[in-house]
Each structure stands twice: as structure tokens, then as C-alpha cells.
Amino acid sequence: MPQFATENIRTVALVGHGASGKTTLAEALLHKAGMIQVPGSVERGTTVSDFDPLEKTYQHSLRASLLHLETADTRVHLVDTPGFPDFIGQAIGALDAVETVAVVVNAQAGLEMITSRMMDWAGKRRLCRIIVVSKIDADNVDLPATLAQIQAAYGRECLPINLPADGGKRVVDCFFTPAGDADFSSVAAAHQALVDQVVEVDEDLMALYLEQGEVAPEQLHAPFEKALREGHLVPVCFVSARNGAGVAELLEIMVKLLPNPTEGNPPLFYKGEVEPIEEFHSVPDPKKHVLAHVFKVIVDPFVGKLGIFRVHQGTVTRDTQLFVGDGRKPFKVGHLFRLQGAKNIEIDTAVPGDIAAVAKVDEVEFDSVLHDSHDEDHIHMRPLEFPVPMQGVAITPKKRGDEQRISDVLHRMIAEDPTISLEHDPVLNESVLRALGELHLRSVLERMAAQFKVEVDTRPPRIPYRETITAKAEGFHRHKKQTGGAGQFGEVSLRVEPRERGAGFEFVDATKGGVIPHNFMPAVQKGVEQVLVTGAIAGFPLHDVRVIVYDGKHHPVDSKEVAFVAAGKKAFLDAVAKAKPIVLEPIVSVEIICPEANTGDIAGDLSSRRGQVTGTQGLQAGVIAISGLAPLVELDGYSARLKSVTGGHGSWSMQLSHYEPAPPPLQVALTAEYRKSRKQEED
Numbered sequence: 001m002p003q004f005a006t007e008n009i010r011t012v013a014l015v016g017h018g019a020s021g022k023t024t025l026a027e028a029l030l031h032k033a034g035m036i037q038v039p040g041s042v043e044r045g046t047t048v049s050d051f052d053p054l055e056k057t058y059q060h061s062l063r064a065s066l067l068h069l070e071t072a073d074t075r076v077h078l079v080d081t082p083g084f085p086d087f088i089g090q091a092i093g094a095l096d097a098v099e100t101v102a103v104v105v106n107a108q109a110g111l112e113m114i115t116s117r118m119m120d121w122a123g124k125r126r127l128c129r130i131i132v133v134s135k136i137d138a139d140n141v142d143l144p145a146t147l148a149q150i151q152a153a154y155g156r157e158c159l160p161i162n163l164p165a166d167g168g169k170r171v172v173d174c175f176f177t178p179a180g181d182a183d184f185s186s187v188a189a190a191h192q193a194l195v196d197q198v199v200e201v202d203e204d205l206m207a208l209y210l211e212q213g214e215v216a217p218e219q220l221h222a223p224f225e226k227a228l229r230e231g232h233l234v235p236v237c238f239v240s241a242r243n244g245a246g247v248a249e250l251l252e253i254m255v256k257l258l259p260n261p262t263e264g265n266p267p268l269f270y271k272g273e274v275e276p277i278e279e280f281h282s283v284p285d286p287k288k289h290v291l292a293h294v295f296k297v298i299v300d301p302f303v304g305k306l307g308i309f310r311v312h313q314g315t316v317t318r319d320t321q322l323f324v325g326d327g328r329k330p331f332k333v334g335h336l337f338r339l340q341g342a343k344n345i346e347i348d349t350a351v352p353g354d355i356a357a358v359a360k361v362d363e364v365e366f367d368s369v370l371h372d373s374h375d376e377d378h379i380h381m382r383p384l385e386f387p388v389p390m391q392g393v394a395i396t397p398k399k400r401g402d403e404q405r406i407s408d409v410l411h412r413m414i415a416e417d418p419t420i421s422l423e424h425d426p427v428l429n430e431s432v433l434r435a436l437g438e439l440h441l442r443s444v445l446e447r448m449a450a451q452f453k454v455e456v457d458t459r460p461p462r463i464p465y466r467e468t469i470t471a472k473a474e475g476f477h478r479h480k481k482q483t484g485g486a487g488q489f490g491e492v493s494l495r496v497e498p499r500e501r502g503a504g505f506e507f508v509d510a511t512k513g514g515v516i517p518h519n520f521m522p523a524v525q526k527g528v529e530q531v532l533v534t535g536a537i538a539g540f541p542l543h544d545v546r547v548i549v550y551d552g553k554h555h556p557v558d559s560k561e562v563a564f565v566a567a568g569k570k571a572f573l574d575a576v577a578k579a580k581p582i583v584l585e586p587i588v589s590v591e592i593i594c595p596e597a598n599t600g601d602i603a604g605d606l607s608s609r610r611g612q613v614t615g616t617q618g619l620q621a622g623v624i625a626i627s628g629l630a631p632l633v634e635l636d637g638y639s640a641r642l643k644s645v646t647g648g649h650g651s652w653s654m655q656l657s658h659y660e661p662a663p664p665p666l667q668v669a670l671t672a673e674y675r676k677s678r679k680q681e682e683d
Contacts, residue, residue: 004075006284007260009353011077011310013094014132015122016104017112018060018083021134021241023049025104026067026080028241032248033069033076035340039241048341049080053450054443062443063416064090064296066308066339066355074255077355083114085651086440089386089419092121093366096381097295097310097355099264100128100228107133107141110149113595113649116623119154121385126265128228128258130235131158132250137168137240144184150236153622159197160190161235161257162249171238171246176217176256197233201226225259261353267293267312268382269369282312284352290314290322290372292350293381297366299412301452307364308339308357314372316350322370324363326378331361366418388653389421389434391441391639393458396431402454409452413444420444425464432461437639463633465540465670466584466659469498475575478553479567490563492516492524492571493551496579499544501659505532506546516552516564523561524549527568536576538583538667539674543659547572583667584659586632589614592642594650596624601645609634610663629657633666 014022027039027047040047045056049065061082068077079098081091091114095101101122105115122129131154133146143164150158162171163182172180178191195215199206202223209215227233237253239246266281269291282291291313298306316322321330337344337357350356358364369379397406407422410433414420421434435441449455474495481488499506507525516524532542552567590611592602596618603613603626611630619625635654642650662670 002070003349003351004070004073006262006286006352008074009077009260009351010074010100010254010258011079011098011261011353011355012100012102012254012258013079013081013091013098014102014104015081015091015094015114015118016083016132017106017109017114018085020083020104020106020109020112020115022083022104023047023061023080024241025132025134025239025247026065026078028239028244028247029076029078029251030067030069032244032251033071035069051342054446058439058443060084062087062090064094065341066296066357068338068340068355071251072255075354076251076254077353079355084439085114085648086435086437086443088114088117089417089436091118092384092386093295093418095121095125095127095384096267096293098127099261100130100258102130102132104132104134105146105150107135107143107146108138110146111153111622113593113623113646113651116153117593120619123231126229126231128225128264129231130228130237130253130258133236133238135240135242136164136171136238137243137245141168143168143238147185147236154234157197157232158234158236159193160185161194161237161253162246163187163190164238164245168238168240169243169245171249173249176252194233194235195220198223198227201230201232221257224257225263228257228259229263229265261312269379270382271379282352284313286315286351288313290316290320290370291379292316292322292370294364294366294368294370297364297416299416303344304360305362305364305412305415306337306344306357306359307361307368308355309370311350311352311354311356313352315352316356316370318348320372322372323374324361324365324368324370325380327363330372331358331363333358335359365415386418387436387651388655389419389436389440390653391437392432392434392461393441394430394461395433395456395458398455398457406448406454406456409448409454412452413447425462428462428464430462433458437643460636464586465538465662466586467535467537467540467542467581468501468544468584469496469542469576469579469581471578471580472497473575473578473580475571475573475578477567477570477574479563479570481563487555487558488560488563488566489553489555489558490516490520490523490560490567491553492549492564492567494524494528494568494571494575495548495550496572496575497546497548498579499546501544503544505529505543508546508548510548510550511552515554516549517554517559520554520559520561520564521549523564524552524568527565527570528572530565530569531572531576535674536573537581537674538670539677540583540670542576543584545576547575583662583670585662585666587629587657587660588632588635588654589657590628590630590635590652590654592626592628592650592652593619594624594626594642594646596622598646598650599624599626602626602642602650605641605645606630609638631660631662632656 030036031039065080079094174190199209261284271278292309292311294309296308320333423432478491613628615627617625
């Protein structure tokens with residue numbers, strides 16, 4: 001396999017909404033470059049990208065796939081990413097691996113939610129962006145309207161670099177050799193607009209342009225890339241992967257105009273663990289110390305862990321000694337791979353700009369920084385902002401004894417996907433698996449069963465209600481038990497008082513004269529704390545209460561620790577029952593990102609769930625963020641509802657805000673359910 005210098009490498013992520021044609025476009029590019037003989041089909045499950053069995057079943061990408069092609073003495077690394085909101089974490093993770101993000105827009109659907117979000121995320125990471133309008137030969141497309149929509153949403157810096165002709169059967173170049181007629185607009189006018197936009201970033205070229213009225217394309221190369229880096233230009237390309245229109249032209253744009261690793265905006269690294277943290281940029285020099293970033297991890301039950309990384313500085317070869325993050329023990333690169341979908345192709349060298357992989361290095365994790373010198377200790381990339389996984393199910397093993405195996409499998413999958421989480425609630429005694437949506441969650445469970453051969457039962461997670469008291473009260477209990485030999489005796493009198501919400505539990509020993517010996521007071525507290533965990537009226541933890549033990553009795557022979565544990569517990573239950581106990585429900589703050597046109601529907605739906613809108617904020621053209629508060633119990637199934645209301649264009653996140661008293665009917669129902677379960681246990 002030929003070795004390419006850093007200047008002859010391009011790195012491009014294909015991003016965009018689901019069904020926009022990214023995978024089909026990747027196949028067309030591979031075919032045009034001669035990397036495959038026949039383009040694969042998503043419908044037939046024959047594409048290089050979508051090689052996973054679940055991807056073939058769903059007929060869309062579930063994970064980012066690594067590809068490469070070689071053309072015109074240039075290697076282009078492609079990252080084909082999923083486009084459905086449930087799998088957006090895979091697309092976000094690819095941002096730190098590339099110089100350029102190609103945002104694919106379906107000409108039939110126009111701008112969609114993920115289109116806008118990826119444009120925004122790529123802009124925040126200071127990545128060069130191009131927009132690729134796909135499916136230009138499809139029925140019922142309005143390409144002038146699509147271009148106008150793009151410019152209205154993202155600015156006049158979005159300029160066509162080619163235009164469709166003959167009803168989408170070919171495209172006409174507007175940059176290198178502008179000539180011919182297009183289906184709409186003027187090729188000459190498009191060329192003029194591009195040149196005008198590009199020369200604005202170079203004062204000397206601008207003066208020459210004003211003097212001569214024209215500049216040669218080769219004079220525009222450096223300012224063109226500067227305009228890309230500064231976001232001053234976002235080229236718009238038209239393409240049909242089905243009939244090949246614009247594919248060769250897109251390849252030419254990648255080779256001749258997109259930045260190589262020495263020309264793009266360098267990624268931002270941080271050095272240090274405490275303030276002040278030093279910012280610095282890597283240098284794409286193959287002779288410097290190695291600095292590489294792991295942006296993707298694949299855990300295969302047969303191959304093991306595969307860490308996929310982008311080299312930002314230095315050269316990695318077989319036998320290179322690398323450190324992982326702050327680890328003091330290096331590992332030796334035994335095998336170095338370049339990925340082509342499911343294929344791992346062994347290579348000798350990876351230089352700055354290359355994307356490569358190492359296998360079976362357990363220390364490698366997502367977001368790890370690899371380096372070959374302790375001078376690079378405590379280095380990390382600027383963190384990516386991932387959506388919070390919201391869709392959750394409580395899981396239990398179908399087979400007894402599978403608990404540890406399930407935990408191991410899920411932690412492997414979490415290592416691959418930062419938008420999966422596993423939480424264990426010791427109070428509710430349940431493990432909750434969370435993902436970005438119903439489809440994401442289903443794919444995780446299906447992969448667990450198909451690939452790792454473990455199955456779980458699922459149910460909705462329990463709501464973490466709490467109990468508290470609202471009044472002062474006193475309680476008393478005498479524990480007396482005679483069993484023929486030594487007896488048990490302990491007597492406790494105590495008061496309970498409510499504390500401010502969030503103040504927690506306080507235990508006060510106010511006894512005098514040794515009525516309860518000092519060595520038995522921890523037993524009284526232990527009895528009280530047992531009720532704090534199990535609850536008093538509905539089976540939920542008791543919070544924000546002060547317990548004051550003020551009197552009691554003991555017996556010089558029969559008093560034992562177990563007696564005061566029982567007396568403390570029963571006295572506390574007696575006091576709580578008189579202290580007007582209530583059930584508190586969790587209130588969460590929510591942020592909903594949706595099309596502006598759905599604002600009224602979202603507000604109305606939130607209100608029907610006992611929630612309220614607390615604010616709105618416009619994010620970009622046609623997109624709004626809605627902030628609000630709602631009871632957690634009312635948000636069951638909200639992901640599906642939001643998807644229905646917004647046509648799949650909405651997303652949301654939540655976090656705990658505070659606790660409030662549950663409505664009386666809910667309190668009655670929870671209390672009755674608890675009493676019923678206790679009675680069944682006693683019977």
C-alpha cells in the first residue's frame with residue numbers, strides 16, 4: 001500500500017440527517033476512485049459501510065464507519081456517520097478526527113434537524129464545512145428552493161461550487177472551468193460570487209482582483225482554504241450517487257480544495273490537571289513526538305478491543321512504544337491497521353492526518369490521547385458535548401447468575417458509545433440502561449443478544465419518590481421480650497421535626513442522666529436509619545427530618561443492642577405517623593430543542609403533563625430551545641411523543657431540579673400500593 005505524505009491526505013466526515021444518502025454517496029466515491037468494482041446497495045445490505053448485521057436489518061447506519069480511497073496521488077479518509085437522532089453520538093465523536101465536515105442534505109426533504117445540528121456542532125469545533133445536496137435526480141425536487149433554504153438558514157456564505165444540469169443527470173463546474181448552462185441560476189454569476197467571497201480574506205489578492213477584474217484559480221487556492229477555515233465560505237455541491245452526477249466533481253473538490261492536515265484549523269488540546277490549564281495546538285510534523293487521539297472504540301467478542309485514532313503529530317509505526325493518557329506503562333504497537341468498513345488492513349506507518357487502529361490494548365478508551373513521551377502527560381482534547389441519554393429501561397437477567405456477565409457486556413458497549421449509560425440505584429435496587437431513544441435502546445438490547453449472547457428482561461424504571469414529614473410529633477416504644485433466659489429490654493422516647501428541603505437527616509441525643517446508656521445510642525440511631533431507607537408510609541426513602549431522642553429506659557441485665565434498635569425503629573415509625581407524612585415527587589428541568597413551528601404543541605403537551613414552560617431561546621433559523629419544569633413520572637414515553645409531534649426533528653434532555661409534594665390522588669395510590677404489598681409479604 002503506497003505511503004502518502006501529510007500534504008496529500010484529506011479527512012472528511014459525511015454527516016447529515018438519516019436517509020440523506022451518506023452511505024450511498026460513500027459507495028459512489030469509493031467506486032469512482034476505483035476502490036470497489038461495483039457500488040453496494042443499502043437495500044441489499046452490500047455496502048462497505050453498513051457491514052453490521054443490525055445495520056443490514058434496519059437498512060441505515062447505526063455506527064460510524066471508517067473508509068478510505070486513493071485518487072490523484074491523494075488519500076481521502078472518510079467517516080460515514082449515522083444520521084438518525086438516536087445515534088447522533090457516533091457522528092459527534094467523528095468531529096475530532098477530520099479537517100472537513102461534509103453535511104449531506106436530501107434534496108427531497110430539504111433541511112432537517114440533524115442537518116442544522118451538525119452544521120452548528122462543526123462550526124463550534126472550527127471545522128471546515130461543505131454542503132452536499134444529494135438525490136438531485138429524484139422526482140419532485142426543487143433545487144433552487146433547496147439552495148435558497150440553505151442560504152436563509154446558514155448565511156450567504158453558502159455558495160454553489162457547481163450547479164445541476166440536464167435535470168440532475170450531470171453538474172456544471174462553477175469554480176475551476178466555469179462554462180456551460182445549468183438548470184437554474186447562472187454559472188458565470190455563481191463563479192463571480194465565489195471569487196468575490198474568497199478574495200475578501202486576502203487584502204493583496206483583493207487589490208489585484210479589483211485592478212485586473214479576474215484572478216486565476218491557482219491564485220485562489222490558499223485564500224479558498226482560509227475562507228473555509230474561517231467559516232467565511234461554505235461551498236455547496238450537487239450530486240446524485242445513483243446516476244453518478246457530481247461524484248467525480250466532488251472527488252476533485254476534495255483533492256484540490258479541501259484542506260490537508262497542515263492547512264486546517266488545528267485541534268485544541270489542553271495540558272494540565274489543575275488551573276491554569278494550558279492550551280496548545282499539535283503540529284502536523286511527522287518528525288515530532290507522537291500525539292494521537294482515540295475518537296472511536298470497537299469491542300468485538302472475537303477480535304477484542306480496537307482503538308481507532310487520528311494521528312495529529314509524529315509518526316506511528318509497528319513497534320512504536322506509546323503511552324495512553326497519564327499511564328506510566330507503555331504498550332508496543334504490534335499491529336497497525338487501516339479500516340475499510342469491516343476489513344482491517346495491516347499497514348506499516350501512520351503519519352499526521354492518517355486514521356489508524358491498534359488492537360487488544362485494554363487501556364485504550366474513547367477520548368484517550370496516545371503519545372510517546374512523558375512530556376505529553378496530562379494532555380486531553382477539548383471535550384465534546386454529547387446529548388444526555390434519556391430513554392431508559394430497568395434490566396434484570398433472564399438467567400440467574402448472569403448479572404456479572406451482563407455488566408461486563410454493557411460496559412464494553414458503553415466504551416464504544418458515550419451516549420449509553422448504566423446506572424444502579426441502591427435505594428430502588430435496580431439497574432437502569434439508558435440510551436438516546438427507543439431505537440437506540442432497542443439496538444443495544446438486540447446487539448447484546450445477537451453478538452454477546454446475553455438476554456435481559458426489561459421494565460420501566462421506578463420513579464425515585466421520597467417521603468418526608470410536615471409537622472412535629474413525638475413517638476414512643478418499649479421493646480420487651482422474655483424468652484426464658486436472658487430477656488430483651490429497651491425503651492425510647494423521641495421527637496421528630498421537619499427540616500428544610502434538601503437539608504437531610506439529623507440525629508440528636510438529648511437524653512440526661514444516663515436513661516439510655518451511651519453505648520446503646522448508636523443502636524437507637526441504627527433503628528431510625530432503617531426506616532430512613534425503607535420508608536414509613538409508601539416504601540420510599542425518608543428525607544429532611546430531625547430526630548431528637550429525649551428519654552428512655554434500660555435494664556441492667558436485659559438491655560441489649562438489638563432491643564434498642566427495635567425500640568428506636570418503632571418509636572420513629574410512631575412519631576412519623578403523627579407528623580403528617582407526605583410523598584415527594586421528583587421535578588425535573590427539561591430542555592427541548594425543536595422546530596419553531598412546534599412551539600405551541602410542545603408547550604401544550606408539557607402543560608398536559610403538569611409541567612410548565614419557563615423560557616424559550618432561538619438557536620438558529622427555525623430552531624428553538626424550550627426550557628421547562630415537569631414531574632418525572634409524567635415524562636414516561638416522552639421521547640416517542642416528541643418524535644411524533646416534531647416529525648422526528650426534536651430532541652430533549654432533563655436533569656433533577658427539586659422535589660415537591662405529590663398530588664393527593666397519587667399519594668393515596670402509592671400508600672395503598674405499599675400497604676397491599678406489605679400485607680402480601682406478611683401473609
